Amino acid sequence: MQIKTAEFVVSNSDVSKCPNNTIPEYAFIGRSNVGKSSLINMITGRKSLAKTSGRPGKTQLINHFIINNNWHLVDLPGYGYAKVSKTAKKKFQQFITDYFLRREQMVWAFVLIDIRHEPQKIDLEFMQWMGENAIPFSIVFTKADKLKPKAIERNVNSYITTLLETWETAPKHFVTSSSSGTGREELLEYIDKMNQK
């Protein structure tokens, strides 16, 4: 898919205020600092469409972007940032879950995982919740440029092995790097195919 246009639409913290139309949407979510803003900028080819933040946990909003005038890319707040107070954390987790449970336009979610780390409890719990609620998603491993190919393979395999301890089949995964552009075409093609259905 070629990205012809990519524009910011709206930010808000309330699912009921998200755009009221039938444009299909694809949501990106992950822990703070996982590289979500960088990935969104990389796949859209826009340097600062999503704001990369030096202060994790800052962007606790649902951000809609319209791509090629025919689909929404949704940038969801990062979860699991330790310095956000318990109440705030609870609140934004609530609106993340609200989003997934209520947003009928949501076609597919991409859960971002930093490829360098061992499986983290919060990510596994989040994916578990997605599975239990039948929310369709794929895993997007980020920051692949930080590892050598062998280490990428080892980490991905170990991640999938962990998932298979509780899942019957593992979700589809992508390996990406915002620095090198790895995975861009594959992700865009995947979205394109779903848009054609």
Ligand code: GDP
């Ligand atoms: P967000 O909080 O999930 O939106 O994460 P950001 O996109 O702001 O990235 C967090 C940090 O990771 C920043 O310092 C980025 O420069 C860095 N980063 C993000 N993606 C990549 C990547 O693909 N490769 C490398 N080497 N660094 C990355």
